[in-house]
Amino acid sequence: MAASTSQHALVSAKSLCAGPSFETRTSKVGFVSVRRCCLGARKLGLVCASNSQSSVMEPAQLPLSPQSGSTPKKSSESALILIRHGESLWNEKNLFTGCVDVPLTPKGVDEAIEAGKRICNIPVDVIYTSSLIRAQMTAMLAMMQHRRKKVPIVVHSESEQSHRWSKIYSEETKKQSIPVITAWQLNERMYGELQGLNKQETADRFGKEQVHEWRRSYDIPPPNGESLEMCAERAVAYFKDQIVPQLVAGKHVMIAAHGNSLRSIIMHLDKLTSQEVISLELSTGIPMLYIFKEGKFIRRGSPAGPSEAGVYAYTRSLAQYRQKLDNMFQ
């Protein structure tokens, strides 16, 4: 079932994204049970709401925003990479995690490194992560693999002092950096009174159906926690207000986040219904690539590793970027 539905996703996408350079492997897509894909043709709200982060960020360090008076590169396309964090210590123990701030396991570290190899030829100008360490570790470990070798630097916006104390005084050094913006809105959905409980024991105690309803219904929250709908409300609002303006400005964006905050964003990008999104499962550490062009999101599948044979999700401009890296680093 996973293979056939993933295949469906790719076929759907392929019909919209013409060209031979498309991911042909279906097993590594990281999605299962999605019936409708690559339909991100919805006009997005491109108005940038007030940006608490940008008020404390270095203009030279920052991606341009429409509010800054820069001219968006209208004809350009931007890459959007989504990565669910690698396995965490509580994934390994089968515990409900939610907003508890748990680090990666060694396997999760490896997954993040592998994810990085898969995106090492795709441009990244700005990184968004949740405020949770497992997403931040994933973003940093993945970027260590990037061929461009820019340094990801966490933007500290918690106070005027933290902004001032983390200032960089070299324009050249700034150019060789990638801002990493952390946002609680991208956090995993808050799992309420299930946080820290064992998933199997909870199913034994409350019944499989009840626990499945808490885990995979769209609008039924776990006790004192967030439903997927509630999580989507804050994650998608953040995506539209803060991240879309970067894409409109021609910036290439990576988001490292969580199963449910990313499902929310994918629901928005692929226009999935609430029925469709509940059967969408994301693998840990598998990057997903979208192209943002002329106000539309086009799903390009999951990039393959650089040493793997075969074609994948490149567009012409991504292929040119890869060529540039080949020229720079060979």
Ligand SMILES: O=C(O)[C@@H](CO)OP(=O)(O)O
């Ligand atoms: O425990 C959690 O926070 C999440 C993600 O690992 O679990 P679920 O699979 O139920 O969404």
